[in-house]
Amino acid sequence: MAVLLFGIFCFPIFLTGCGSEIEKENLYEIYAVFNDETKTLACSQKVEYVNTSDNALNEICFFLYANSFREGQKVVSDAYFDRTYPSKQKSFGEIEIFSAKINDISADFEICEDGNILTVKLSKILYPNEKVEIYLEYNVKLANIRHRLGYGNNTINFGNFFPIICVYENGFVKNEFSMYGDPFYSEVSNFVVEINYPNKFLLASSGNILETKEDNENQERNISVCRAERVRDFCFVLSDRFEKRTEIVDDIEVNYYFYDDEFSNEHLKTAVKAVQTFGNLFGKYPYSQLSVVKADFCFGGMEYPNLVLIADDISKDDVDYVIAHEIAHQWWYGVVGNNQFENAWVDEGLTEFSTALFFENNAEYGIEYEKIMSGATENYKNFLRIYKEIYDDFDESIDRNINSFRTEPEYVNHTYTKGMLMFDSLRKMLGDRKFFKVLKEYYKDFSFENSSSEKLVQSFSEHSHINLEKFFEAWLKGKVVFG
Numbered sequence: 170m171a172v173l174l175f176g177i178f179c180f181p182i183f184l185t186g187c188g189s190e191i192e193k194e195n196l197y198e199i200y201a202v203f204n205d206e207t208k209t210l211a212c213s214q215k216v217e218y219v220n221t222s223d224n225a226l227n228e229i230c231f232f233l234y235a236n237s238f239r240e241g242q243k244v245v246s247d248a249y250f251d252r253t254y255p256s257k258q259k260s261f262g263e264i265e266i267f268s269a270k271i272n273d274i275s276a277d278f279e280i281c282e283d284g285n286i287l288t289v290k291l292s293k294i295l296y297p298n299e300k301v302e303i304y305l306e307y308n309v310k311l312a313n314i315r316h317r318l319g320y321g322n323n324t325i326n327f328g329n330f331f332p333i334i335c336v337y338e339n340g341f342v343k344n345e346f347s348m349y350g351d352p353f354y355s356e357v358s359n360f361v362v363e364i365n366y367p368n369k370f371l372l373a374s375s376g377n378i379l380e381t382k383e384d385n386e387n388q389e390r391n392i393s394v395c396r397a398e399r400v401r402d403f404c405f406v407l408s409d410r411f412e413k414r415t416e417i418v419d420d421i422e423v424n425y426y427f428y429d430d431e432f433s434n435e436h437l438k439t440a441v442k443a444v445q446t447f448g449n450l451f452g453k454y455p456y457s458q459l460s461v462v463k464a465d466f467c468f469g470g471m472e473y474p475n476l477v478l479i480a481d482d483i484s485k486d487d488v489d490y491v492i493a494h495e496i497a498h499q500w501w502y503g504v505v506g507n508n509q510f511e512n513a514w515v516d517e518g519l520t521e522f523s524t525a526l527f528f529e530n531n532a533e534y535g536i537e538y539e540k541i542m543s544g545a546t547e548n549y550k551n552f553l554r555i556y557k558e559i560y561d562d563f564d565e566s567i568d569r570n571i572n573s574f575r576t577e578p579e580y581v582n583h584t585y586t587k588g589m590l591m592f593d594s595l596r597k598m599l600g601d602r603k604f605f606k607v608l609k610e611y612y613k614d615f616s617f618e619n620s621s622s623e624k625l626v627q628s629f630s631e632h633s634h635i636n637l638e639k640f641f642e643a644w645l646k647g648k649v650v651f652g
């Protein structure tokens with residue numbers, strides 16, 4: 170495909186969010202051309218970046234998740250090998266950065282040894298509140314892998330495909346790659362993404378698809394223009410097998426993209442109920458679109474703003490649970506963000522707990538809230554017994570970075586299971602009236618912002634009028650004893 174220049178190509182941008190906030194948020198404009206023969210995505214990307222820190226900057230850092238698929242990196246544990254690689258052999262992908270420009274002038278850039286961080290040098294200091302335009306030309310090669318970014322036999326997934334600016338906290342936060350969990354952390358931004366792809370595919374995406382038209386230069390290709398406002402990432406999925414069902418609820422378009430699903434109507438209903446349930450419990454879903462997308466994926470499900478992946482290999486009995494869990498992430502991860510590498514419990518613990526609330530509020534699924542909690546307690550106790558036999562120095566704390574967990578069960582049992590039990594314990598301590606009031610306030614306080622372990626504890630303490638530091642410390646540092 171031809172290299173596309175921003176001077177020629179014009180993005181229709183009509184951002185409609187609250188003016189002053191949106192102006193401080195980054196704006197990504199991406200033109201992406203997908204080549205189905207080579208399974209590559211050629212991209213031109215412009216980012217308008219505002220220095221919202223108090224420091225002067227001489228470089229901007231981007232996280233390059235696409236490079237976690239490079240040869241030498243490990244993206245899944247050996248136990249997942251068969252369900253991850255459709256061809257039963259390893260396959261690799263990567264991102265190649267061709268050029269960087271700052272305000273239209275060529276800029277130096279470097280990529281660190283691990284491949285996870287791209288640093289673009291600024292030609293002049295960027296002072297607080299100043300804006301800079303960064304242009305990148307790059308190519309993403311997809312691995313044949315049922316993962317966030319990659320292709321299987323049914324779908325082509327474009328999760329975390331583009332260079333995304335690292336969050337600035339007294340320096341850019343440079344997360345490592347990780348096999349477990351979601352090693353992501355980003356700011357709420359605005360996106361205009363134009364995707365050029367063979368017209369045999371149907372497109373599912375974050376934000377709204379404003380229009381889809383035929384490519385004038387090639388009748389067998391379509392161009393779709395997508396816009397997503399105030400979201401912290403942008404994902405899309407292509408498939409020539411997709412069927413689509415839609416239901417509108419409270420002015421939100423809820424879509425289900427699927428293949429081979431005789432229960433598609435029921436699964437769409439679950440998604441609709443999840444949007445309603447969480448909206449009532451925590452605060453309204455602030456976007457006009459949500460897509461639940463069945464996909465080639467190895468880890469059950471994955472959340473992106475306005476779009477969740479649901480793995481096509483999970484059992485029928487688990488689908489509703491995964492849909493509810495991934496949709497709960499729209500509140501915890503999507504609207505209220507956090508560093509998912511450093512404090513995964515902040516979103517996963519609350520999301521797993523919210524999934525239990527979904528079943529408590531939708532009794533027709535026959536899954537009782539108290540049974541989820543007692544089952545989780547038993548599971549955690551069994552896990553603890555086994556791991557304490559294996560490791561003398563076993564660490565029961567929740568609040569630590571993903572790579573400090575030695576195995577995936579250790580990560581899941583702490584951030585999800587123990588995290589959920591912690592919120593259940595807090596609910597019982599505060600009583601429902603106070604607990605849900607506090608949760609709503611927390612959602613309101615951190616909407617479109619990033620929370621953290623400290624911020625969550627502080628917010629919950631403030632809104633409950635009880636100092637909860639000792640409560641959270643006991644759970645997060647591993648002092649709570651399971652007898």
Ligand SMILES: [Zn+2]
Pocket residue numbers: 494498517520
């Ligand atoms: Zn999750």
